[in-house]
Amino acid sequence: MIGHAGFWTWFFQMKLFLFLFQPQTEAAVMAPPWANPKLNPCASQPNGWQLLFWPPEAKCYKIFQVGHPCPDGMELSPSLSKSGKNLSAECRCTPETAQSATDGKCYALFSLGPCDGGEYFAPDTQYKSENSKRQWGVCKQIKNCSDETMVYWPKDEKCYKLLSRGPCPKGQLLTTDPNGNIPVCKCGNQVELKDYRFADGQCYQHFTKGPCLEKGHLFLPDKTCGCHNYLPHYHEGSQKCFELGTLGPCASGQHFQLDPQTHQATCQCKEGYIPYINSTSCFRPFTQGPCPAHHILLDGSTCLPQPCERGYLYFPADRSCHRIGHRGPCPRNRIITFDFNTRPSVDGISYNGICACEKRDCSNEQNTNQQTTERVRCDRTKGLIRFGNECHKMYTQGPCFRGSWLVPQRDGREGRQEQELFSEGWKERVGLCECIPGYRRSIRMVGQKNVTLCMSPTVMLAEYLNGTYTVARVISAR
Incomplete structure (x- = not known):
């Protein structure tokens, strides 16, 4: 016999079980549109939800299969009308690839593709079609970085140090493809990579944690893990080595960075952060930081009572508040918005107002008064x-x-x-x-x-x- 307390425990567990699994049960029975025989006659066949009707041959083919009946490099995809009443099959490029308008073929995005040297194949963000979900690509010029030791990464349009991990997955380093000078992530036995290749077959940047398991050890140029007191990465207090630019042994709002005067790494405030008196940490100005509730940090020694009401942001230049989304003190075609460089989950809410483009890109503004009678060339x-x-x-x-x-x-x-x-x-x-x-x-x-x-x-x-x-x-x- 189950006691009174045991019964209610069992009852609660059953209710919890039904509550947790009910949404999953409901989601499992939802069928995709192409499983409807009224939209897709192949759906009535065994495993028909995996098939699509291809009208040119009046045959059924497996959904998302690459190749025939589609051209090479394309997959058979369902295309549902906006009303949801009509379904058709369409040949599209596979994920991470796009179709070139020059020859109609599919190429890997951010590769050389059909482009000339010094260019890369990128998504065409200016063209969109309401009748198709095809992904189109276009050739773009590879930008030059101000520092010759840096390489431009087109996926995020940023520059990273050559032969560093940069945007690459663990075990790969950033280098360039000699065929088209396209930046790539890889690891191999090539001349420029062999000194970074560890015994596990992966490549790691020197003076980073890399494959090292012991805390305070770094991956050294002799392909070993260790720490020495003559390295600029050495921290005297903990007698350990840390990567430059990381938190290391530092307090919040700081990073372990090289001091240009001593050529030794020390704990310094991150860019955009300031120190506060009687505190070892650094904080974002115009957030609450170390200040009392309903106050914001103005400088390294001053906490200011919250000066702006809801919907307004603080502008240090004129020490006043301005409404979000309005022009205020901003230049023409710019409006007041939040400081998105501040991370609310880490730094707290920022009340700093900045001027941002009212449209997507202010640099693309064109003079509508300019007219030309010359024939436009189709590039x-x-x-x-x-x-x-x-x-x-x-x-x-x-x-x-x-x-x-x-x-x-x-x-x-x-x-x-x-x-x-x-x-x-x-x-x-x-x-x-x-x-x-x-x-x-x-x-x-x-x-x-x-x-x-x-x-x-x-x-x-x-x-x-x-x-x-x-x-x-x-x-x-x-």
């Missing part, structure tokens, strides 16, 4: 193509109707290599509208005219299911 390196009197990105819908996209116009005969057509004197690609992969080209009688149609996957699916032809959308009547 091939950016994947642009001429259609009429305008430039558009290749392999996008552009001026074409739904179901088609812009491709380079070619001239050739059977058995001979096709040649791209260029506009005279400009060396620009000339484009034409062509059905995108998955759409079928068909000539139908509309009224009294023969017109060229690109039949969408949903129309082709209806024909497949019904066995009858339906009226397709006209994309061209030329």
Whole structure:
């Protein structure tokens, strides 16, 4: 028999069990849209939720498979309409890759890809399509760092020291690919990396913790772990060695950094932090820091009663408060916002107001009064193509109707290599509208005219299911 206390303990445990596992049970029964036979006829087959209907061949293929029926480097992906009532299959580039508008192929992002030396293949953030979730890429110039010992990392647009870990995963160092001067993370037996390679087969930066397990030891150039009192990384108080730029033996708000006068590392305030009297730590100004509640730290010896009401931030320059999101004392096209360099979870809430761009990038402001009568050149390196009197990105819908996209116009005969057509004197690609992969080209009688149609996957699916032809959308009547 279960006692009274034991019964309630058991009852509480059962209630807790049901509460914890109920959400997971509900989530497990939710099916993806392509598992609906009304949207995807392949869903009625065994393991049909893993299959997608491909209209050009009227066959079922495994979802997210790479290659056929898609071009090499692309995977078969579901595309759901905004209303959620229509589902189609689409060929897209695999994750971490993007499609080039110059040749329609997929390349790894932040690699050389289809670009020239000194460039890298990056996501095209300026072009977005409402009709497709394709990821497009564009060639961008590799920026130069002010210090020759630094290398530009395009993923975060920052400079890091060459042969340091930088943004790389543990066991790899930052170097460059000699083929295209593209920054890469790797470890190997190459000349520039062999001195950093440890016995475990991974590479570590010298004078860092690296593979060393004992606290206070660093990875030394002779590929051993140790600490010596003649090293600038040596801390006299603890008789241990610490990485430069880390917390090391220091208090909060400080880091273990090299003193340019003594060439020995000491505990110093981090950038943006200040010391406070009678305290060994450093703090962010305009946060509460060591001050009493409802006060902010003004300088190394002064705590100021909170001067601003809710929705306002403090500006030290004029010692006044200004409303968030308004221009206030900021220059034109800039507004007052928070100091996002301060981390609330570590430093506390900052009441420091700064001026930020009202738009995404103030440097891209253009003078709308400037006009030009010169013909705009369609830059091939950016994947642009001429259609009429305008430039558009290749392999996008552009001026074409739904179901088609812009491709380079070619001239050739059977058995001979096709040649791209260029506009005279400009060396620009000339484009034409062509059905995108998955759409079928068909000539139908509309009224009294023969017109060229690109039949969408949903129309082709209806024909497949019904066995009858339906009226397709006209994309061209030329």
